[in-house]
Amino acid sequence: DAKTTQPNSMESNEEEPVHLPCNHSTISGTDYIHWYRQLPSQGPEYVIHGLTSNVNNRMASLAIAEDRKSSTLILHRATLRDAAVYYCILRDWYNNNDMRFGAGTRLTVKP
Amino acid sequence: ETGVTQTPRHLVMGMTNKKSLKCEQHLGHNAMYWYKQSAKKPLELMFVYSLEERVENNSVPSRFSPECPNSSHLFLHLHTLQPEDSALYLCASSQDLGGQYEQYFGPGTRLTVT
Numbered sequence: 001d002a003k004t005t006q007p008n009s010m011e012s013n014e015e016e017p018v019h020l021p022c023n024h025s026t027i028s029g030t031d032y033i034h035w036y037r038q039l040p041s042q043g044p045e046y047v048i049h050g051l052t053s054n055v056n057n058r059m060a061s062l063a064i065a066e067d068r069k070s071s072t073l074i075l076h077r078a079t080l081r082d083a084a085v086y087y088c089i090l091r092d093w094y095n096n097n098d099m100r101f102g103a104g105t106r107l108t109v110k111p
Numbered sequence: 112e113t114g115v116t117q118t119p120r121h122l123v124m125g126m127t128n129k130k131s132l133k134c135e136q137h138l139g140h141n142a143m144y145w146y147k148q149s150a151k152k153p154l155e156l157m158f159v160y161s162l163e164e165r166v167e168n169n170s171v172p173s174r175f176s177p178e179c180p181n182s183s184h185l186f187l188h189l190h191t192l193q194p195e196d197s198a199l200y201l202c203a204s205s206q207d208l209g210g211q212y213e214q215y216f217g218p219g220t221r222l223t224v225t
Contacts, residue, residue, distance in 0.1 A: 032210040043115075043201050043216035044154070051211075091210030099146070099214065101154040 004088045009106045012078045020073040020105055022088030027068050030093040035062065035073045037084040038104075044087065047073065083109045114138065115217035117202050123223045126192060132220045134185040134202030140215075142208050143185040145177060146201040148219070154201070160185060161208050192224045 005023040012018040024033065034049040048055055048062045050071075055062040061074040075082055087104040115136045124130050136143060145157040159167035160179040174196075176188040185202055199219045205212040 030210070034210075034213065036214075043203075043219045046213040046215060049213055093210050099144075099154065099156055103153070 004090060004102060006088055006105045008103065011108045011110060014080060014109055014111050015077050018075040018078045018107065020086050023070045024090055025069045027090055031090040033064060033071050034089045034091050035086060037086045039084045078109045080109050080111060083107055115202055115204055115215050117217035117220050119220060120218065121221045123225060125225055129190040132187040132200055134217055136183055136204040138204055138215060140204040140206050141182055142205045143179060144203040145187050146203065148199040148201060194224050197222055197224045
């Protein structure tokens with residue numbers, strides 16, 4: 001299965017943009033790029049996903065490299081409530097749902 | 112209520128007890144999942160159901176027994192558990208199977224086996 005690589009931790013200042021990178025050099029043509037986050041003592045929360053084109057929703061933007069071997073989750077204005085562990089996951093179109101969470105990136109937001 | 116709900120939120124049980132975890136989704140989704148999250152370990156997929164039929168069973172011990180009576184409800188029946196089964200058990204749902212659909216998670220049941 002394709003795997004992802006993320007930095008262990010990142011810091012941001014409140015109200016500044018945050019760019020969370022993810023490398024997935026072995027991605028296949030049928031892999032969707034998903035992002036989830038998990039706050040302490042809560043279940044994971046869906047953030048955004050995409051296949052080839054950049055995506056925007058009310059929570060974030062997803063920028064996907066042209067060769068699809070990397071992507072970046074963009075939080076446009078970080079708030080204290082965005083402090084969480086962010087997971088970048090590849091999910092195949094046909095696979096019956098093996099959500100392989102790695103260690104993720106722990107985002108700290110400073111006031 | 113909206114989203115995915117799980118009960119109980121916390122459970123302490125002895126190794127000889129029998130208990131059940133309940134999950135309910137109010138999203139009209141066709142697929143439901145059970146995951147296990149142990150301390151300092153990645154999330155592990157346990158079971159996948161689509162339209163009440165089990166489609167994945169990832170080598171989970173038989174002391175965990177899932178049940179999906181309809182597309183909105185999912186149970187995990189527990190019996191003769193071991194202390195190493197202590198973990199956060201998460202339920203999730205998605206519109207259908209496949210990587211094009213996002214999953215929505217419940218808050219989890221924190222299980223402690225004594």
